[in-house]
Amino acid sequence: MDASEQQALLQRRQEGGRGRAAQWWARYGQRALPALTALLLLGVGAGIWAYGTLPTSDRDKHPYEYALGTERIREHLVQLLDIASRHNGSRSVATGHAASAEYVEEQLRRHGDCDVYRQRFVSPVWRVRGEPRLRVRGPVSVDYIFGTDFEIMRYGGRGARIGGAPLVEVADACVAEGAGAVAGRVALVRHSGRCTAFEAAFTLEQLGARAVVFARPPRFREPSRARVRIVDWKEGDPLMTVPVLSVTASVGQLLASVAGAARVDVEADTSIDVVKTFNVLCVGRTGDPGSTVVVGSHLDSVAAGPGINDNGSGSAAALEIRLTLARMRHRPRNRLVFAWWGAEEDGLLGSRHFARVLAHGWRNRWTDAEPIDVRWEDIALNLNFDMLASPNYIALVHNGTDAPGPARAGSCQIQRVFEDYFSRHAYPYKITDMRAGSDFVPFIDNGVPAGGVLTGAGELKSVDERRDHGGLAHAALDTCYHRDCDTLLNINMVALHRMSRAAMHAVAILSSKRDLRSYLQRAS
Ligand SMILES: *[C@@H]1O[C@H](CO)[C@@H](O)[C@H](O)[C@H]1NC(C)=O
Ligand SMILES: *[C@@H]1O[C@H](CO)[C@@H](O)[C@H](O)[C@H]1NC(C)=O
Numbered sequence: 001m002d003a004s005e006q007q008a009l010l011q012r013r014q015e016g017g018r019g020r021a022a023q024w025w026a027r028y029g030q031r032a033l034p035a036l037t038a039l040l041l042l043g044v045g046a047g048i049w050a051y052g053t054l055p056t057s058d059r060d061k062h063p064y065e066y067a068l069g070t071e072r073i074r075e076h077l078v079q080l081l082d083i084a085s086r087h088n089g090s091r092s093v094a095t096g097h098a099a100s101a102e103y104v105e106e107q108l109r110r111h112g113d114c115d116v117y118r119q120r121f122v123s124p125v126w127r128v129r130g131e132p133r134l135r136v137r138g139p140v141s142v143d144y145i146f147g148t149d150f151e152i153m154r155y156g157g158r159g160a161r162i163g164g165a166p167l168v169e170v171a172d173a174c175v176a177e178g179a180g181a182v183a184g185r186v187a188l189v190r191h192s193g194r195c196t197a198f199e200a201a202f203t204l205e206q207l208g209a210r211a212v213v214f215a216r217p218p219r220f221r222e223p224s225r226a227r228v229r230i231v232d233w234k235e236g237d238p239l240m241t242v243p244v245l246s247v248t249a250s251v252g253q254l255l256a257s258v259a260g261a262a263r264v265d266v267e268a269d270t271s272i273d274v275v276k277t278f279n280v281l282c283v284g285r286t287g288d289p290g291s292t293v294v295v296g297s298h299l300d301s302v303a304a305g306p307g308i309n310d311n312g313s314g315s316a317a318a319l320e321i322r323l324t325l326a327r328m329r330h331r332p333r334n335r336l337v338f339a340w341w342g343a344e345e346d347g348l349l350g351s352r353h354f355a356r357v358l359a360h361g362w363r364n365r366w367t368d369a370e371p372i373d374v375r376w377e378d379i380a381l382n383l384n385f386d387m388l389a390s391p392n393y394i395a396l397v398h399n400g401t402d403a404p405g406p407a408r409a410g411s412c413q414i415q416r417v418f419e420d421y422f423s424r425h426a427y428p429y430k431i432t433d434m435r436a437g438s439d440f441v442p443f444i445d446n447g448v449p450a451g452g453v454l455t456g457a458g459e460l461k462s463v464d465e466r467r468d469h470g471g472l473a474h475a476a477l478d479t480c481y482h483r484d485c486d487t488l489l490n491i492n493m494v495a496l497h498r499m500s501r502a503a504m505h506a507v508a509i510l511s512s513k514r515d516l517r518s519y520l521q522r523a524s
């Protein structure tokens with residue numbers, strides 16, 4: 001076949017094809033037109049409907065997260081700061097905590113959609129009213145410098161004026177028999193290690209010591225301001241009465257060399273009062289109580305400042321999360337309990353009290369009058385929000401692997417929920433430890449998985465961290481940590497925005513999770 005024949009053949013085929021289509025259209029096309037039009041309109045309609053209902057943007061997929069208003073959180077912080085200013089510049093257990101709690105309670109009662117309870121307990125409050133003195137008279141006489149040579153340890157006694165007391169070095173402060181004749185003397189302790197500072201000091205007080213002086217090991221350059229108190233102190237537990245000082249290793253060495261010959265003067269104008277305080281609980285009315293999610297933050301500040309970042313930012317964010325969920329009529333699958341802990345700055349006493357009552361059936365004079373409808377075995381997990389707006393912040397997520405055995409798998413799952421949020425927004429974040437320092441401790445210690453986010457405190461930002469997270473290197477993440485400048489100016493609004501939404505994300509995801517318990521047990 002040659003080329004022209006082939007072309008002719010092709011042309012005939014095309015014409016034939018066109019011919020058949022034209023015939024079909026002539027026979028059926030006129031009648032099919034309305035049906036085809038209807039089908040087309042139906043398709044367009046379905047498309048529009050699907051577009052309107054299916055989650056298409058990030059905002060549609062995470063409505064709670066986007067509904068959280070950073071400005072509203074800031075408004076709560078303005079209120080908390082105002083409360084602090086009316087209470088000698090602080091919101092501690094002894095000052096503005098109760099007024100802060102009343103503000104939170106009022107907001108919850110009006111707009112929170114939950115049952116509001118107070119859980120009462122007592123907390124020791126330690127105060128230093130004047131500068132303490134430590135003087136040695138004898139072969140050498142020295143007036144030691146407060147803050148440089150010596151410190152008064154926190155919770156170290158109710159104040160005393162001791163003049164010319166004999167000094168005795170104690171070989172082993174942990175065992176009463178080895179303590180020797182300390183009655184009426186000032187006891188110097190250079191080696192303790194087998195017991196806590198409180199156990200050693202309290203043993204010596206029981207034996208009649210008039211004051212206790214701990215010398216620091218040489219590797220520390222400064223005297224210690226650690227607490228000398230039972231860590232998880234509760235009503236009825238003892239507290240120190242006599243002064244407890246810490247001195248540097250070199251001062252300790254000098255004191256030891258003159259012990260026996262020297263006399264010491266100790267003056268301390270301090271007090272310990274045991275005051276009533278409380279946790280505020282907001283118990284949700286819907287969702288399965290058998291898989292309760294406890295969202296906690298601490299409401300009190302240190303005595304030294306108003307605590308607007310520490311930890312007002314966490315508690316204001318938690319409040320606004322609760323109010324936003326209520327406004328949006330959120331119906332969680334798992335019950336939500338929000339807790340504003342008291343006395344965190346005095347050693348997590350509020351959250352420890354909660355765990356002691358619920359997990360261990362501990363009773364104090366108020367527990368029977370407070371029928372709070374939460375059982376420990378009902379709690380599936382704890383989310384903790386502490387400082388969320390440090391000025392030189394790093395977005396930190398707690399390391400779930402740090403949680404002890406039974407709480408570990410769940411804590412890792414919670415960590416992942418937070419990581420999802422930061423990855424989805426391409427926000428830099430870093431994993432930080434979850435061992436001590438905030439209110440998740442009583443939960444993980446009693447088998448409940450926990451997690452949370454935070455923005456850092458007094459630690460310095462490294463050069464590497466600056467590269468990855470911005471801000472200033474060689475500067476503290478929060479230079480106002482535990483100081484009087486922790487005010488609204490100390491709030492980083494970008495951090496507050498990102499971190500509060502991270503918190504909301506976790507609350508929304510975990511409270512809506514089907515089979516939350518088995519989800520938490522799933523290995524990574
Ligand atoms: C504030 O301090 C003054 C003087 O120290 C004291 O009298 C007053 O009771 C304090 N107020 C509050 C609310 O703590
Ligand atoms: C998390 O904690 C575990 C155990 O304490 C540790 O081995 C791991 O390195 C930590 N991870 C990070 C990213 O810090």
Ligand SMILES: CC(=O)N[C@H]1CO[C@H](CO)[C@@H](O)[C@@H]1O
Binds near residue numbers: 310344387437454455
């Ligand atoms: C996240 C954080 O740093 N929170 C702080 C809140 O207050 C407690 C008690 O001082 C600190 O230990 C926490 O570090």
Ligand SMILES: [Zn+2]
Binds near residue numbers: 302310311345482
């Ligand atoms: Zn603090």
